Each structure stands twice: as C-alpha cells, then as structure tokens.
Amino acid sequence: MPRRALLLKLLSAAILFGAWEVAGRIPVSYAFPTFIDSMRALLEMFADGTMIAAYAETLKPLAVGIAISAVLGIAIGLWVGLSSVFDWLFSPIFVVMQAAPLAALIPLLVLAYGIGLTSKVLVVCIMAMPVIVLNTSGAVRNTPESLKEMGRSFLASELSIILRIIIPAASPVIFAGLRLGISAGFIGAILAELKITPTGVGDIITFSRSIADYPSMYAAIFSIILLAVLFLNLLEKVETVLFEGNQRGYVSD
Amino acid sequence: MSQIEKLIMQPDPAALESAVSVRHISKNYGPVEALRDLSLEFPRGQLTSLLGPSGCGKTTLLKIIAGLLEPTSGEIEVNGRKVTGPGPDRAFVFQDFALMPWANVIRNVGFGLEMRGVPTSEREAIAERYIRQVGLAGFEKSYPHELSGGMRQRVGLARALAVDAEVLLMDEPFSAVDEQTRRKFQEDLLGLVQNENKTFIFVTHSIEEAVYVSDQIAILLPRPSRVHEIIRPSSFRNKGVDNIRRDPEYLDIVDQIWASLRSYVE
Ligand SMILES: Nc1ncnc2c1ncn2[C@@H]1O[C@H](COP(=O)(O)OP(=O)(O)O)[C@@H](O)[C@H]1O
Ligand SMILES: [Mg+2]
Numbered sequence: 001m002p003r004r005a006l007l008l009k010l011l012s013a014a015i016l017f018g019a020w021e022v023a024g025r026i027p028v029s030y031a032f033p034t035f036i037d038s039m040r041a042l043l044e045m046f047a048d049g050t051m052i053a054a055y056a057e058t059l060k061p062l063a064v065g066i067a068i069s070a071v072l073g074i075a076i077g078l079w080v081g082l083s084s085v086f087d088w089l090f091s092p093i094f095v096v097m098q099a100a101p102l103a104a105l106i107p108l109l110v111l112a113y114g115i116g117l118t119s120k121v122l123v124v125c126i127m128a129m130p131v132i133v134l135n136t137s138g139a140v141r142n143t144p145e146s147l148k149e150m151g152r153s154f155l156a157s158e159l160s161i162i163l164r165i166i167i168p169a170a171s172p173v174i175f176a177g178l179r180l181g182i183s184a185g186f187i188g189a190i191l192a193e194l195k196i197t198p199t200g201v202g203d204i205i206t207f208s209r210s211i212a213d214y215p216s217m218y219a220a221i222f223s224i225i226l227l228a229v230l231f232l233n234l235l236e237k238v239e240t241v242l243f244e245g246n247q248r249g250y251v252s253d
Numbered sequence: 254m255s256q257i258e259k260l261i262m263q264p265d266p267a268a269l270e271s272a273v274s275v276r277h278i279s280k281n282y283g284p285v286e287a288l289r290d291l292s293l294e295f296p297r298g299q300l301t302s303l304l305g306p307s308g309c310g311k312t313t314l315l316k317i318i319a320g321l322l323e324p325t326s327g328e329i330e331v332n333g334r335k336v337t338g339p340g341p342d343r344a345f346v347f348q349d350f351a352l353m354p355w356a357n358v359i360r361n362v363g364f365g366l367e368m369r370g371v372p373t374s375e376r377e378a379i380a381e382r383y384i385r386q387v388g389l390a391g392f393e394k395s396y397p398h399e400l401s402g403g404m405r406q407r408v409g410l411a412r413a414l415a416v417d418a419e420v421l422l423m424d425e426p427f428s429a430v431d432e433q434t435r436r437k438f439q440e441d442l443l444g445l446v447q448n449e450n451k452t453f454i455f456v457t458h459s460i461e462e463a464v465y466v467s468d469q470i471a472i473l474l475p476r477p478s479r480v481h482e483i484i485r486p487s488s489f490r491n492k493g494v495d496n497i498r499r500d501p502e503y504l505d506i507v508d509q510i511w512a513s514l515r516s517y518v519e
Contacts, residue, residue: 150351153319153339154365154416164364168355243355244396 033215042219050204051223058200058224061117062189065124066182073129073181074174077136081170082162087137098130102188106195120192127188128181135177139170172246175239179232186228269296272420272452273318278327280313287313288478290327293471295420300446300453302463304510305473306517311456312348312424314478318454319345319422331420341369344413346423350405352397358384359393361408365416383411387441403434414445420452427462435462440494442466460510464503472510474517482513 017035024034033041045051080086106123113119143166151161167174193202201220208216239246273295280288287310295301303311316322318329320339329336331343344365352361363371363380371379384393387407397405406426413421427435443466446453457463463470464486474481489500497503 144351146347146349146351147353149316149321150345150347150364151368153321153343153345154368154412155339155341156368160368165353168353171355244357246355 031212031214033218037215038218038222041213041215042223045204045216045219051220054200054204054220056200058189058193058202061120061124061192062185064117065121065188066128066185068121069125069128069132069181069185070178073132073177074136077133077174077177078140078162078167080133081137081140082166087141091134091137094130094133097126098134100126102126102191103195106192110196115197119196120189123192123196124185124188127191128185130181131184132174132177132181135180136170136174139173139177140166142173143169168243168246171239171243175235178235182231182235183228186224190224269294269299271295272297272332273454274330275314275318276328276330278314278317278324278329280310280317280322281325286476288317288324291473291479292327293480293483295452295454296469297452298446298450299468300442300455300466301469301471302467303454303456303471303473304460304463305458305478306475306514307458309473309475310478311458311473314473315345315422315424315454315456318420319343321345341416342418343420343422344416344418346406346409346413346421346426348425348428350397350402350409350429352405352408354397357394357396358389358400358408361397362411362415365412369416379415380411383415384408386414387411401434403430403438406430406438414449418451420454422454424456425458426455428458439466443494460507460514461498464506464510465497470506470510472513474514484510 020038021035024032024037027034042051045054076090080090102123105126106119109119109122113122147165147169148161151165156164190202190205193199194206198206201224204220205217208214208220271294275291275293275295278288278291279286291310291314293301303314305311313322317324318331318336320329320336320343331340353364356364359377359380360367362384363376366376366379381393384390387410389404389407389411392400392404397408400408406429410426413423427438430438439462442453442455445451446466446468455463455466468485468490470484470486471480472482472484473479484506486502486506488502489497492500
C-alpha cells in the first residue's frame with residue numbers, strides 16, 4: 001500500500017512537471033520559463049552557493065516563527081480549549097488575526113519593530129499561529145465526553161486526563177492545524193522578504209525578476225514549495241509514529 | 254453445618270449482605286427530574302439488573318454509583334463507605350466501549366492499572382491474562398478500529414476486570430453488538446458471575462437479557478424514575494445455560510415484566 005501511495009505521488013509530480021515543461025515551451029508567456037530551464041537555474045544557484053546563502057537567511061525567521069507558532073499555538077490552544085474563561089478572552093484575538101489582511105499590517109509591524117528579524121518572525125507567526133490555536137482549542141473542546149469519563153472512572157488524575165486522553169484524542173486535528181499553519185508560515189516568510197526587506201529567497205525572486213532572469217525566479221519559488229512539501233511530509237511521518245491507531249479516526253460505530 | 258449450607262443454597266434477600274446501597278437518591282438535570290428518592294440494595298457476589306425503558310435514568314443511576322455524577326440528594330455506600338467520587342472498588346464498562354483509538358489492545362486493557370501506578374512489566378502481564386480470559390489472545394497489538402464491535406466490548410470488559418474491583422458497573426454493554434455475539438456474551442457473563450467473586454450492576458433495556466443473566470432485577474419506571482418492583486428469579490439459575498430460555502419460570506417472568514412495562518411504552 002505505501003509503495004502505491006509513493007508511486008501515485010511520483011506520477012502526479014511527473015504530470016505536473018510535464019505540464020509545466022509544455023506550458024514553458026509554447027510559451028504561455030514570455031515570462032514563463034520551461035521546467036528544465038528552471039531546474040538548470042536551480043542547480044547552478046546551488047552550485048555557486050547563492051541558494052545556500054539565501055536559505056541561511058530565509059530559514060532564520062521561518063524556523064523561529066514556526067517553532068514559536070507551534071509551541072505557543074498548541075499551548076494557548078490547549079489552555080483556551082480547557083478553560084472557558086480563556087476561550088472568552090483569547091479566541092476573538094485569533095479569529096481576528098486569521099481574518100486580517102496581512103499585507104495591510106506589515107507597514108504597522110515595520111513601524112513598530114523595524115525591518116529586522118523581529119518583524120519577519122512576527123509575520124510568520126501571524127500567518128501560522130491562528131489556525132494552530134483555533135484547531136487545537138476546538139479539538140480539545142470536542143474530546144468525546146465518554147473518554148474523559150472513562151479516564152475519571154479508572155482514577156486518572158486531571159493531569160493524566162489531559163496528557164493521556166485529551167491531547168491524544170485531539171492530535172489528528174492539532175496536526176491538521178499544524179500542517180495548515182506551517183504552510184501559511186512558509187507563505188509568511190516569503191511575503192516578509194518581499195514586503196519588508198529583500199533578503200534570502202525573497203531577494204532572489206525580486207532580483208531575478210528585475211533583471212528578467214525568469215528561470216532563476218521560478219527556481220527560487222519552486223525550491224520553497226519543495227521545502228514546504230518535504231517538511232509537511234516529515235510532519236505526517238511524526239504523527240503516524242506518535243499516534244498510530246488514530247489514522248482511522250474514532251471508534252464509536 | 255447443614256443448616257448453614259441450606260441458607261447459602263437458598264438465599265433469602267433479607268439475609269444477603271449488600272455490597273452497594275443506594276439510599277434516597279434524587280437527581281435533577283436543571284428542570285428535568287431524572288431520579289426521585291430512589292433506594293436499592295445490591296447483594297454481594299450477585300448480578301443485579303437495572304431494567305427500564307430508555308430515558309428512565311438507568312445510566313444516571315449507574316454513573317452516580319460510579320462516582321462520575323453527583324446526586325442532587327441522597328447517598329451511596331459501597332462496602333459501608335460513602336461514595337464521594339470514583340474509587341478503586343468500582344470499575345465501569347461503557348455502552349460505547351470508550352476505548353482509546355490511538356492505543357492498542359494491551360494498552361487499553363492496562364489503562365486502569367497504569368493510572369494506579371502499576372509498573373509496565375507487571376501491568377502487561379496482568380493485561381495479557383485478562384485479554385486471554387475474554388478470548389482475545391493474539392490481538393494484544395491490534396488497534397480498536399481493527400476489531401469488531403463485539404471484540405471491542407471484550408476489550409472494555411478486560412479493562413474493567415484487570416483492575417480487580419469488587420463492583421463491576423456495566424451500562425448496556427451488549428446493546429451495540431449483534432444478536433449472536435450478544436448471546437455468547439450473556440453466557441460468558443453468567444460464567445463470570447459464578448467464578449469471579451464480584452458484585453455486578455448491569456443496565457439493560459432488554460427484558461429477556463435481564464431475566465437471563467440476573468440474580469435480581471430492579472424494574473425502573475420513568476418520570477421521575479423510581480424502583481417499581483424487584484424480582485429474584487430462583488428456580489432456573491442452576492439448570493445450565495442451555496435450558497434457561499425454555500424454563501417455565503423464565504418465560505413467566507419475561508411476561509410479567511412486559512405486563513408492568515407495556516403501559517410506559519408509547
Ligand atoms: N447531561 C444531561 N443533561 C440533561 N438531561 C439529561 C442529561 N443526562 C440525562 N438526562 C435526562 O435524564 C433522563 C435519564 O437519562 P438516562 O439516565 O441517560 O436514561 P437511560 O440510561 O435510562 O436511558 C432522560 O430524560 C435524559 O434526557
Ligand atoms: Mg442509558
């Protein structure tokens with residue numbers, strides 16, 4: 001079964017890249033390079049070190065922002081889900097954060113925190129955290145009552161019920177929130193580099209567009225998407241290892 | 254000596270010692286009066302059924318005995334001690350199984366022991382023994398979604414047996430399994446009552462099931478719930494599991510209970 005899943009993934013990738021290649025050859029636009037040209041540009045940028053230097057820059061706000069969003073987001077989500085007071089206090093903030101148009105907030109962030117790392121980390125957090133918090137709190141609130149009762153009747157302490165029942169029961173939705181949040185965090189990291197100061201991968205995109213080096217521009221975009229996909233796959237593996245039986249959802253039928 | 258034996262052979266309800274006493278329990282859910290002034294004794298080592306139409310407060314009463322719900326008034330005693338919350342003397346078997354889907358059979362069965370701080374190796378040994386006892390040997394590493402409904406409830410039963418509580422509380426444990434599996438469960442339950450020295454409190458809405466498995470049947474009537482009648486089947490209990498369903502007394506009791514309940518069924 002996993003072999004087949006892998007095969008299907010490879011097949012869909014091949015179809016996508018094939019379509020890209022064809023679209024680049026027609027071409028659909030003079031600014032749209034072929035897949036092969038883009039890959040060549042990507043390899044060149046890796047070979048001469050440009051790409052590695054760019055990622056050293058981009059990964060800083062990305063890694064810090066995602067780490068903060070994941071840890072803080074899950075912690076706040078648990079808190080909000082377990083206590084109706086915190087729900088009342090915090091939920092609206094994250095709902096607003098999720099709905100707010102980020103591009104409009106960036107000038108305010110720059111005004112308050114300058115153009116350094118802080119602002120960029122904040123952009124990643126604003127993108128990533130709300131969905132993590134909201135998913136976590138929702139999942140915690142929806143823990144099946146009978147599982148909690150089961151815990152109490154077998155003498156689990158409050159802490160054990162949280163650690164051994166509520167968190168594992170909520171984990172599928174928490175992980176779904178993490179996946180969405182991390183994808184949004186990647187968008188945030190690039191957005192920050194395009195809108196605040198051009199550094200890292202954002203700089204490659206901006207610069208190569210300004211000199212009409214479209215293969216390099218698309219190579220940079222492709223690389224960040226690839227990184228995001230690889231990271232999300234890794235996260236999925238972690239989830240399977242941690243909560244094996246959860247894959248099939250709840251047993252209540 | 255022979256006199257004592259006689260007493261044991263023919264239990265007189267008044268002489269039986271109670272493992273669980275329910276005294277003047279009332280329970281309101283807001284404006285809904287679920288139980289009113291309900292009193293009932295549960296003899297030690299026997300199986301007592303709570304039988305009644307759905308919505309009459311059977312689950313509510315069982316959860317109050319379990320210490321999972323606070324009664325509005327009245328009190329419960331288990332072995333002479335007042336119940337203030339869940340305790341090691343009671344174990345619960347849930348109607349919807351309440352298994353942890355992320356944990357395999359052996360971890361589910363060992364959950365109660367884990368919460369009591371029993372070390373892993375000892376816990377797994379005990380869990381394995383009860384998994385074998387309920388007939389699930391070989392499924393220790395399976396996950397709940399890989400098991401049928403009947404097998405899942407066997408896991409729930411093994412979990413409750415593993416903590417070796419004196420009182421087993423079962424909330425319609427067989428209502429979610431198919432008819433054939435249910436009959437097998439009922440036979441196995443009779444064996445458990447005989448072999449384990451435990452007090453069973455068994456909630457059901459099936460008249461036949463109650464008469465088949467019970468030493469004592471408490472019929473509850475709704476709005477607000479109270480004990481309508483207590484029936485103690487006596488003659489067919491020792492005739493073997495295969496003969497119970499055609500015993501005249503069995504059939505009479507089933508008819509008699511239906512006559513009491515029919516007016517409460519829309
Ligand atoms: N948490 C609750 N909140 C409000 N009403 C409840 C709650 N639980 C049960 N009830 C009501 O109490 C009555 C008895 O319920 P229950 O004990 O579940 O009955 P049974 O198990 O006999 O079907 C029902 O009328 C039900 O609607
Ligand atoms: Mg019920």
